[in-house]
Amino acid sequence: MLTLLDEVPAGLLQCDARQLISVLPGPTLIRLAGKREEVLFISVLLHGNEITGWEALRSLLSHYRDKPLPRSLCLFIANVAAAAEGQRCLPGQADYNRIWKVEGVVAEHPLVREVLAELAGMRLFGAIDIHNNSGMNPHYACINRLDAHFMHLARLFSRTIVYFIQPDEVMSLAMAAYCPSVTLECGQPGESTGVVHAQEFVEACLHLSAFPAHVLPDKEVDLFHTVATVKVKPDAHIGFAGVGADFSLLPDMDKLNFTELPAGSLFGWSGGERLPLQAWDEQGREIAARYFEVHKGEIITRTPLMPSMLSLNREIIRQDCLCYLMERLPPAQAQQKYAD
Ligand SMILES: [Zn+2]
Helix, strand or coil: CCEEECCCCCCHHHCCHHHHHHCCCCCEEEEECEEEEEEEEEEECCCCCCCHHHHHHHHHHHHCCCCCEEEEEEEEECCHHHHHHCCCCCCCCCCCCCCCCCCCCCCCHHHHHHHHHHHHCCCEEEEEEEECCCCCCCCEEEECCCCHHHHHHHHCCCCEEEECCCCCCCHHHHHCCCCCEEEEECCCCCCHHHHHHHHHHHHHHHHCCCCCCCCCCHHHCEEEEEEEEEEECCCCCEEECCCCCCEEECCCHHHHCCCCECCCCEEEEECCCCCCEEEEECCCCECHHHHEEEECCEEEECCCEEEECCCCCHHHHHHCCCEEEEEEECHHHHHHHHCC
């Protein structure tokens, strides 16, 4: 199921994400030796339509075609089949960034075990998983442990850092068991600024000899904690601008991402007096009533909150979630509180 390579195959760097399938039979690990032995792991295309990671790697590998890499690399080119169709995942496939907990039985778990078994045999320096959003978001880095090394890795990409532990089936959380690990959110697919930013970040990681051990001071980062995942109820029909749906999105609702909203803010419309949203906290409790209420068809926020990952794409809202809710954490205090 997993293809293992020790070199960049001929023709690979000429392929865009949709064309990779002409060179790679499926999910592929490529191990490349560099001057420093400890391996930088980079995964791209866990979501087949999020092409920024592949574009950044393509450009980076072209740059190093005739010279040694500063550090060994292990590249995981994930959902090649979905990338060929420009889809997040194909019908019948699991979401490739929701399979890394290896509990239960999904068809992708043998692949996950193969990848993790390969990685367990390597001396890993850091792990980077590169994604895009579908809505308007700043570039930011996500971590799953409030550890100084993780914070330094994330800060190399952005001063905006999001800490989360749910969903817990993501690759960056699995990789956190081995080394400092980060998920990059590089804006929307197709934006060249995201590609350049991701490539510069990987370059910086390739040249980094070690992570500083000191705690990052508060003025250096904006750290947010994801406290809830918001979903539209499974039986609710999603529409736009308040007409005839169980849940209607605000026009340009994705502009609310990373905006601190006061209590009493409008957060969409309900087709009736029933709240069409669910919110799940880190312990898996349903707590939507803490954050939202319905008043004359308007969904109103009850507490100050800050959303991220709001998207206007109904398919993504259905497949994944409507958004996450975040609160600000004082970085230095948080690192000391959670540090191992
Ligand atoms: Zn993604």
